[in-house]
Ligand SMILES: Cc1ncc(C[n+]2csc(CCOP(=O)(O)OP(=O)(O)O)c2C)c(N)n1
């Protein structure tokens with residue numbers, strides 16, 4: 003299998019990032035998840051991405067619903083605020099918070115149950131509004147926290163330990179997000195940390211909702227033979243769209259590849275995503291093609307990973323609302339209260 | 354010799370604490386002992402600390418014991434997590450692994466007998482490295498004179514799917530434990546009992562599920578939520594085999610909706626959930642109430658609000674169950690008092706729902722739903738009432754919502770010729786046609802609420818314990834019955850005159866019976882597991898509780914009421930009363 007990532011620049015990892023923080027400054031509390039749970043692997047890459055991108059932890063707001071996955075914001079970035087909301091309702095809470103302060107860097111963590119079952123309606127409307135934040139679905143095909151019932155992303159024919167077989171078709175959250183016009187759609191795999199960290203960095207650089215569906219095996223309830231969301235199955239069926247490299251805006255690295263071999267996408271903040279073709283020339287900016295490719299992968303039983311769709315210039319909800327740059331949350335009373343004349347005008351109309 | 358024994362086993366995942374408790378409780382239930390088994394876990398889904406507490410008794414018991422007579426600890430750090438839940442009796446026997454010395458405070462009580470046994474090492478020596486739980490069982494059985502032979506066969510049964518070598522090794526572990534236990538030379542700790550007829554060992558969730566199936570429920574829709582998921586699992590396994598259907602929906606709105614649909618189409622239907630799900634079901638319950646469609650909702654309460662304490666008991670959904678929803682919305686609330694009663698209350702819920710065409714909430718809680726307790730093998734029998742469908746006479750000029758004295762109108766189901774009508778969330782006239790006329794709304798509200806009066810006349814569901822006339826009467830509901838009943842027994846045995854009243858029907862409340870009880874008692878104590886005294890406030894909306902003579906003992910859930918706690922509260926009232934009387938005399 004090909005490498006999922008491109009080596010760009012020096013591989014050397016500094017002891018401190020550009021704002022003088024250490025990786026440990028991005029750590030969270032001790033995980034209480036089962037040893038080997040995919041969700042923990044994702045938390046580790048979140049720590050790494052935010053550290054390497056030199057994001058000030060205090061600027062980050064973490065959101066989640068309910069589930070094992072939704073517990074994880076407690077396990078990364080202790081220095082950031084977190085809101086562990088209720089089941090399936092993280093999008094509404096996050097939308098409100100981001101509207102009140104769009105200077106926050108929002109990251110939502112949810113599960114396949116939290117998102118694709120009870121929270122599907124809110125998830126879809128969050129995409130439609132393009133709220134600028136990261137939305138990670140830690141997808142294990144089951145409700146881990148309530149002891150392993152099938153979720154709506156469980157593959158047809160997948161088998162539980164108890165022998166129960168899922169006979170409903172899975173919901174493909176990437177296809178759904180593309181269909182709804184999401185400007186950043188990716189799929190990762192908890193067993194491929196290097197790809198994961200690059201996807202996350204690109205998501206941090208994106209201005210708009212970044213939906214990342216991560217196949218994240220539940221070692222306790224869905225990691226056996228017969229499961230299609232086990233580590234073994236995912237490794238065997240992982241189909242890479244491309245190799246991913248990420249060049250932050252502050253780095254002047256030139257990437258030397260043969261023409262036609264790589265595709266570069268420039269993000270809102272000037273950083274660049276470099277995608278190197280593996281077998282096919284995949285253009286992630288083409289939404290129609292993305293849907294076709296996802297459908298093909300589904301029919302072929304492949305687990306397609308990589309940057310599925312990118313449309314960095316798509317306007318976010320904040321752009322459309324023309325909100326003042328100063329977050330509502332920090333506006334002073336003088337600026338939020340209407341002047342006397344404005345009130346008088348309203349009153350006059352009521353008279 | 355002891356009449357009863359309460360034992361806790363504590364360890365990490367893999368230590369088999371819960372498995373040992375299972376074997377012990379199963380065996381003793383088969384021997385005819387009375388058993389209550391509870392479990393507790395740390396925050397981890399797997400591999401975290403767990404504890405299993407088994408109370409055994411030769412006489413009937415109704416609650417988990419306040420303190421432990423015996424404790425087996427594989428790891429003291431695991432025990433630390435349960436310190437507030439597992440309270441050691443002053444003369445408790447404590448067995449722990451020699452690898453992990455006991456903290457000083459454990460041996461602090463002079464009567465306590467603390468022994469180190471090399472569980473891990475011995476289990477390895479007999480070739481059962483995972484068998485330290487079985488070894489501990491052996492030790493416990495030797496010390497307390499538990500049925501060794503029955504335990505041996507239970508162990509064989511437990512491992513029957515494994516190789517003969519595994520069975521052999523575990524039996525050896527058991528014998529090694531027996532020898533180690535006997536060698537401690539502890540005297541007079543034996544449990545006194547006579548083997549009698551086999552008892553069933555069930556959880557409240559199982560009892561509710563069995564009841565539903567027995568009552569003829571053939572459609573279940575639900576969404577997983579602790580501590581009610583066992584009902585969904587049971588239905589998913591059994592309904593298809595019984596010619597029914599079980600649907601796991603995408604959320605509770607859909608679950609309740611599907612139940613309303615299933616029942617509309619003519620099938621007895623049920624869902625099960627817990628607080629967060631009950632909130633979401635309110636919308637569809639309103640529809641069921643308005644459209645007069647039978648539905649049963651089992652709500653297993655946990656600590657709230659919101660995600661709260663998912664694995665712990667509380668009684669704080671009471672107000673939501675009784676009042677939740679918008680508009681004037683008649684519904685019935687029935688609260689089982691123990692595991693056996695979960696069966697009866699659930700059948701009654703179907704009976705009432707089907708006869709009176711409205712939503713019925715079975716308001717139980719985690720403590721009843723997830724503990725296992727013994728019941729007499731022949732106790733699961735209850736009369737079943739069928740839905741009253743429209744007769745040929747009714748269908749001649751069909752009026753689905755005909756105004757009747759008892760509020761019940763003829764119900765038809767889709768496909769019934771002549772029984773067509775438009776089912777509605779809108780207010781409607783007798784034929785089901787939408788109507789927003791004030792007079793019609795008033796008349797229909799009156800008709801729907803008359804059903805509650807009819808139910809109150811037909812069903813007087815409550816329990817009463819203690820003497821006819823009492824100095825103190827305790828009122829509680831649901832799982833608080835257990836500790837209150839034991840407290841009442843103890844108080845009366847010590848010469849006090851204390852009675853208890855436990856309404857099983859909460860809507861409509863058996864008001865006359867409560868009033869009669871209140872009149873029979875000099876003082877009233879309302880005991881409940883809510884912070885805001887929901888039961889007390891609810892009672893006061895319908896019953897005159899004597900001013901100055903009523904006290905409330907309400908505290909948050911997370912731990913069930915304890916017997917001693919209730920006794921202490923009762924004594925406070927009783928002693929103060931006596932003092933007052935002395936002064937007056
Ligand atoms: C309204 C409501 N219904 C049900 C639940 C119970 N519940 C908690 S988490 C969960 C599913 C979690 O699944 P998923 O989002 O896939 O997370 P995982 O544990 O698999 O990471 C459910 C059903 C709840 N908390 N609230």
Ligand code: SF4
Nearest residue numbers: 036039070146220221
């Ligand atoms: S139950 Fe599954 S999803 Fe939950 S922590 Fe354990 S492995 Fe992870």
Ligand SMILES: [Mg+2]
Nearest residue numbers: 113114142144
């Ligand atoms: Mg999941």
